[in-house]
Amino acid sequence: MSVEHEKQRAAEAAAELVEDGMTVAYLLPALARRGLSLRCVATSPRTEEAALMLDLRVEPFISIDRFDITIDGADQIAPDGWLVKGGGAAHTREKIVAAAADRFVVIADSSKRVTALHPPVPLELLEFGLAATMRLLHPVSLRDAPRSPDGGVIADYHGAVDDLVGLASLLSAAPGVVEHGLFPPTLVADVFVACGDSVEHHNHAKSRV
Template sequence: MAARDEHEKVVVARAAAALVEDGTLVALGSGSTVARVAAALGERGSRARFAVASPATEAAAQGAGLTVVDAADHDRYALAIDGADEVAPDGWAIKGGGGAHTRERILIAAADRFLCVVGASKLVPRLTRAVPLELQPFGLAATLAHLPGAVLRDAPPTADGGVLADLPADLTDPRALAARLDATPGVVDHGLFAPELVRELLIADGDAVEHRHR
């Protein structure tokens, strides 16, 4: 299964790279699939410009010879490319396994299109993972009191100094949970991404790639 997953990451990364037009401004998320997208873009000699969601993606993009720009200087992108940890049939997705979901959401929300790139194993009948959280370190104990069951990650702070945690939760109504998390003081962001954002999927299943529009 690990070998198949790795193969599908490469397959979907190459398919995604083929959709990036030269001269455009593109946002890249974070994670292992996005690192492979950066490599595939480098192989194609892409002349697009790229804003990145994490230091790891920046290193991958620069290593692939891509032009990296400062996201602070740009308010709109032609395309955002990122992976997901789980995607349900109704379009809800969980992201943030790598802890960069706050920056990923900012870039995705600023893009004309979001291309979610996944292997077939990421498509699930329903969301089941714990929801990633980024929390303010200030008043952390008070924040956690509103999040019973949340488990702090044994991980360094995010690039913006946030604390990472994961919240096992009832995901039968992800919209209600997302609203509750959005309203919880101290929660910087969470890993629930709504169908309004996840409209376009690029799915690798073995050697085949499906481009699915919602």
């Protein structure tokens, strides 16, 4: 089975968790087919454009202070629920909506499962003091990619990721780091991983209220 087929199967399984009247971060064709009444927020302009084309109701994330459910992908998924996100350079927004959700659901194809997280870890950095920030966090490289939706510089951390709690704390505390792409298990409620035609569902945490 192709990766694209697995992504579709995982999305369709996760979409079944969405109920009429919910506020959701985003999920596109699988949700559009269900015809529910939803209030959606997109974490990137590209996602917003695609959602609008499917007649999903997309609102600015200004007055909304919580979501019933957020559904998103991941670049790496460890067995204990730790994630690496940020391949699309929107991990700051993605972490904000994940933290604002009662239930954060991750969907992925089988290639995203890893036995342990590994570098690189995406970073969003301020342009101000960029060289000093990169020296502080060495080894870090700038990514040949557009800036984040909010104008941040996208980079990747290439150092060891053996101590995830320690690394997450180090990156969060470093001046000039807007956000990093390590997502802890405490954010994650469910993971749906498609393997061919089947979908594995792993529950990592209770829904937050």
